Amino acid sequence: MDLAERVKEILEKYYICDECLGRQFHNIIPKIRNREKGRILRTFVLFSYLHNKEEVKIKKEGECYLCKNMFNKIDFYLNEIKKRLKDYEYNSFLIGSKIPKELISREEEFWDENGVDFCEAMKSSFNREIGYRLRKETKKKIKFENPDIMIVVDPEKNEIDLQISPLYIKGSYKKKTKKGKVQKLIENTLVKKSSASESIFYSIGRLEQNVITSCYRPFIIMLKNPKKRKLGLKKIKQEINKSKSISVSNLSYSNKDSLDEMKNEKITASYLATLEFNKKFGKEEFKEIRKKLISLRNKRVLQFLKKKTRKPYIRRLKVKVSGRKLIIDVESTVGFSINSFLKGKIKKLIGKDFKIKEIILKNYRKMKSHEMYS
Numbered sequence: 001m002d003l004a005e006r007v008k009e010i011l012e013k014y015y016i017c018d019e020c021l022g023r024q025f026h027n028i029i030p031k032i033r034n035r036e037k038g039r040i041l042r043t044f045v046l047f048s049y050l051h052n053k054e055e056v057k058i059k060k061e062g063e064c065y066l067c068k069n070m071f072n073k074i075d076f077y078l079n080e081i082k083k084r085l086k087d088y089e090y091n092s093f094l095i096g097s098k099i100p101k102e103l104i105s106r107e108e109e110f111w112d113e114n115g116v117d118f119c120e121a122m123k124s125s126f127n128r129e130i131g132y133r134l135r136k137e138t139k140k141k142i143k144f145e146n147p148d149i150m151i152v153v154d155p156e157k158n159e160i161d162l163q164i165s166p167l168y169i170k171g172s173y174k175k176k177t178k179k180g181k182v183q184k185l186i187e188n189t190l191v192k193k194s195s196a197s198e199s200i201f202y203s204i205g206r207l208e209q210n211v212i213t214s215c216y217r218p219f220i221i222m223l224k225n226p227k228k229r230k231l232g233l234k235k236i237k238q239e240i241n242k243s244k245s246i247s248v249s250n251l252s253y254s255n256k257d258s259l260d261e262m263k264n265e266k267i268t269a270s271y272l273a274t275l276e277f278n279k280k281f282g283k284e285e286f287k288e289i290r291k292k293l294i295s296l297r298n299k300r301v302l303q304f305l306k307k308k309t310r311k312p313y314i315r316r317l318k319v320k321v322s323g324r325k326l327i328i329d330v331e332s333t334v335g336f337s338i339n340s341f342l343k344g345k346i347k348k349l350i351g352k353d354f355k356i357k358e359i360i361l362k363n364y365r366k367m368k369s370h371e372m373y374s
Helices: 003-013 018-023 034-051 070-085 101-114 122-138 182-194 233-240 256-264 283-294 338-350
Strands: 092-097 149-154 159-164 167-175 198-203 211-213 217-224 246-254 267-276 303-305 308-310 313-322 325-333 355-366
Touching: 003 018, 003 034, 003 101, 018 034, 018 122, 034 122, 070 122, 070 149, 070 159, 092 122, 101 122, 122 149, 167 182, 167 256, 182 198, 182 217, 182 233, 182 246, 198 256, 217 256, 217 355, 233 246, 267 338, 283 313, 283 338, 303 338, 325 338, 325 355, 338 355
Parallel strands: 092 149, 211 355
Antiparallel strands: 149 159, 167 211, 167 217, 167 246, 198 217, 267 325, 267 355, 303 308, 313 325
């Protein structure tokens, strides 16, 4: 059966719109849009058979047998999408749809009867047509992986659903004071600037309230449903750094891959803790305490944190004394609670009360392959 005969047979059985007619022969010349292709094929068949004085009993125009005139509402959907997008900054988008099951089943039956070799599915054609028009009018990019906004059209309910991709911002910070609410300050500023609905803050290891940092601690913040994506990170950095309790650095845009990499990194953290006692240590007394504490090197310590049991690994531990102060330099794997360590294991080994004068997070270090442990 040649092309003209096949088109004639379809048009005599059903009334289908130009879009759905063109879809049945999409792969013959993909560059021609389906609606235009359908119009050309319909005109060609009428001209060809009338020219040969052959009778053509084409079904009268009405509701499209395949799409139920869904493609005639593309202008409506496009206008609704543009209204919804007015509040959002975005560079890329992707169109999705929820085609009614009834139409999908009808299309499959149609293909069984009339062939499927050149066809394009209704969903694919519908999505592409809206995407083509939206790209042309907004000058934004269609992106198939990780678009800024996924636009889902539901023709049955006449609804538009916007699925906004999170915005990831990475950087690092120093916590200068014990009472500084680092996470809250960074999150609140970025949520406000992006008009996000909420945020999730990720960083390496634990940073407890009474710990200050002499190093910059890396973080990534995920901003959910942001309306703005061009935030002016340089100005945000300056704004945050006006606070006496925190200093941020290296703010930049990031992505989920970087977040996953951060979560999977094998890191050790080094702390310098200063403990103050009521009396000075004697030489022999300090030697005995030092011996007990040094015995913790290259061992795991049991910690109960938020109803969870952890066993961080102590990689390095040094101890020195200065008057009534004991200074502990300890390196452990991530997940380690320095306060739990001092108030639990250290206090038990020393056997004396003390005050925690200062805890400094000195640095982070990526573990090398030969340092990994089971």
